Amino acid sequence: MNKNSNLGIQLPEQSEINEYIKEYLRHSNFVNTLECFEAEIKSKQVSTKMLNKFNQVKKNDEDLPRIYLLLKNDTLKTKREINLEKEQKQFNKKYQQILQAGRQIFSVSINLLQLLHSLKQTATNENLSETLENYKIQLGKYHKVIINEGKPEGNELITESVMHDHKTKLFKHYHDKNVDGMIEVLLSLRVNALQIAPELRKNLVYELIRNDVFNIEATDKFDFVVHLLDINNQSLRHAITSLISVISSTLRGVEYLTYNGNMIIIEKIIKILKDQENGSVTQRFCLAILQKSSIKDTVIPTYVQFEMIQWIISLIQKSVNTKIHVFCLDFASATLANVVHTPYTLQYLEKNPRFAFQIMEQLLKFIREQIQVSVLMHILICLSYMSKDNFSHQMEECRFVDRISEFVEYYSVINTGENEAAEIDKKTVLDLCAHMFHPKDTSLDNSEQLELNELKTEDRIREYENEQGELIFECFQDEVS
Numbered sequence: 001m002n003k004n005s006n007l008g009i010q011l012p013e014q015s016e017i018n019e020y021i022k023e024y025l026r027h028s029n030f031v032n033t034l035e036c037f038e039a040e041i042k043s044k045q046v047s048t049k050m051l052n053k054f055n056q057v058k059k060n061d062e063d064l065p066r067i068y069l070l071l072k073n074d075t076l077k078t079k080r081e082i083n084l085e086k087e088q089k090q091f092n093k094k095y096q097q098i099l100q101a102g103r104q105i106f107s108v109s110i111n112l113l114q115l116l117h118s119l120k121q122t123a124t125n126e127n128l129s130e131t132l133e134n135y136k137i138q139l140g141k142y143h144k145v146i147i148n149e150g151k152p153e154g155n156e157l158i159t160e161s162v163m164h165d166h167k168t169k170l171f172k173h174y175h176d177k178n179v180d181g182m183i184e185v186l187l188s189l190r191v192n193a194l195q196i197a198p199e200l201r202k203n204l205v206y207e208l209i210r211n212d213v214f215n216i217e218a219t220d221k222f223d224f225v226v227h228l229l230d231i232n233n234q235s236l237r238h239a240i241t242s243l244i245s246v247i248s249s250t251l252r253g254v255e256y257l258t259y260n261g262n263m264i265i266i267e268k269i270i271k272i273l274k275d276q277e278n279g280s281v282t283q284r285f286c287l288a289i290l291q292k293s294s295i296k297d298t299v300i301p302t303y304v305q306f307e308m309i310q311w312i313i314s315l316i317q318k319s320v321n322t323k324i325h326v327f328c329l330d331f332a333s334a335t336l337a338n339v340v341h342t343p344y345t346l347q348y349l350e351k352n353p354r355f356a357f358q359i360m361e362q363l364l365k366f367i368r369e370q371i372q373v374s375v376l377m378h379i380l381i382c383l384s385y386m387s388k389d390n391f392s393h394q395m396e397e398c399r400f401v402d403r404i405s406e407f408v409e410y411y412s413v414i415n416t417g418e419n420e421a422a423e424i425d426k427k428t429v430l431d432l433c434a435h436m437f438h439p440k441d442t443s444l445d446n447s448e449q450l451e452l453n454e455l456k457t458e459d460r461i462r463e464y465e466n467e468q469g470e471l472i473f474e475c476f477q478d479e480v481s
Contacts (some may be wrong), residue, residue: 017067076178080412100194101473161193163211172214174224179233186239189213193246194473201471203250208247209256216256222264224332230267234282237272241285244269248292248473257293263302270306278318279325281479287331288474294338303339304348305479312336313362320369327476329371333378340382350390358392360386364403368410373425377432404437 001210018041046096120173166189173181189208196204212218214225228240244265244377246251257265269286276283293299303309312332319329339345340359363386366379387400395401412430 011400020067022107030104056205065216100301120244122287130321132178134224134386163213165208167211170213171379172225174228177270179231179236183235183239186236186243190239190243190246190473193243194475199468201473205247205250205253205471209252213243216259220260226264226268229265229272237282238285238479240267241289242281245285245288245292246473248289249473254293254296255298258296258299261298263299266290266302269304270302276313278315278322279328281476284325284327284331284476287328287335291331291335291338294335297342297344300339300344303335304345309336309339309345309359313323313359316366316371316375317362319371319375326372327474330374330378337378337381337385340385346388346390349386353394356386356391357397360394360400361397364400367407373429377429380432380436381430394413403436404433408433408437 018037021037022034025037084233166185169266170182170185173179175184193201193204214222215223216225225240225244228236231237232377244257248257254323256419273283273286273290276286290303313336316329349359360383363379363383367376367383371379383400383404387395408430411426411433414426416426
């Protein structure tokens with residue numbers, strides 16, 4: 001579009017108008033008129049007259065042909081275009097829900113096939129009919145999500161009777177030492193959690209707590225859930241950790257899992273985490289639980305005492321040369337940021353200056369490695385928490401300020417090409433550095449001490465919520481028991 005300064009309005013190109021007219025003539029089958037029009041356009045004399053006419057247009061809109069007025073400023077978004085954009089976002093959200101449901105159908109179907117194969121020779125098994133019915137219910141729920149174009153089956157939570165029935169069956173299978181039965185019930189509860197509308201997920205977590213699904217509050221003990229976690233069965237661990245992850249998605253859920261300040265579940269989860277192969281599905285659920293729980297200060301001493309700081313740093317170090325699942329790195333580094341943020345950890349590091357130096361040195365090395373952007377940002381946040389006077393000796397020994405400056409200089413010249421997402425990530429990282437590490441204005445301060453801006457810490461990092469504050473329940477494509 002050319003902007004005509006004499007008019008003060010945006011006018012379409014003359015050639016563009018011509019194309020619109022020709023398109024209309026073709027559509028209306030005005031063949032003779034079209035031929036005449038095209039011939040006149042090609043005529044130098046006529047083209048010159050048209051151009052002169054165009055340049056003599058007056059400021060007043062009334063002097064413009066209506067077609068110019070109709071097409072002026074056509075680059076502005078219309079109400080219809082805005083609505084279309086909103087619809088597109090809704091379609092994208094539906095697509096993600098359908099994709100998630102499809103993945104679960106695949107997972108449940110594989111489990112069903114495996115079960116049928118194992119029971120092929122024992123068709124008289126008393127529990128076979130009930131087990132198959134459970135699979136049928138699970139598949140049916142996901143099928144409804146798909147045929148309803150991503151909309152959940154309904155806006156109702158699990159009914160009281162269904163919740164009670166699940167809990168009764170779970171404890172019956174527990175007392176009967178029926179591991180397969182316990183797995184079925186735990187997975188069924190999680191299936192219900194996954195298919196519920198996002199805006200109702202918090203209420204679902206509250207219902208699980210209210211019904212005391214693990215019998216923690218009723219007995220004032222953790223025997224049931226601890227015993228399940230201790231059973232050396234990979235499918236059961238997958239089922240129990242995935243449900244614990246759902247419950248830990250709210251602060252109230254974390255308080256339920258650490259009832260009366262008892263950290264036994266957290267301790268068990270850390271132990272299982274370290275025993276898992278890096279990147280495994282169960283390890284991902286363990287990291288999800290620990291990241292969600294890290295928003296509560298009272299769990300942090302357990303993380304520190306069980307050497308989670310060292311373990312996470314080691315995991316990031318391994319990822320430099322070995323492929324580690326992106327979820328593990330993202331949630332592990334977010335957990336580290338939350339742990340380092342707390343007064344308990346900062347005091348612990350003050351009392352252990354050599355350990356503090358080792359952490360600071362390793363984190364400063366990480367920011368120059370080829371690591372994913374989310375991990376890089378979490379590491380920078382960790383460093384911002386340690387950029388305090390209490391660690392001035394370590395900062396000097398590590399050349400903290402110089403190395404941060406060198407990183408900003410290095411990162412600011414990274415070529416992202418035409419990759420828009422990479423350019424956005426780059427800007428986000430540099431903005432984060434500018435906010436956290438830019439020296440404060442000390443012009444009115446007589447002290448020569450250089451202070452660094454602190455990241456505002458009203459909210460801890462919550463990797464399990466979307467932009468609307470709705471809970472995200474993890475679901476992985478390779479989640480097949």
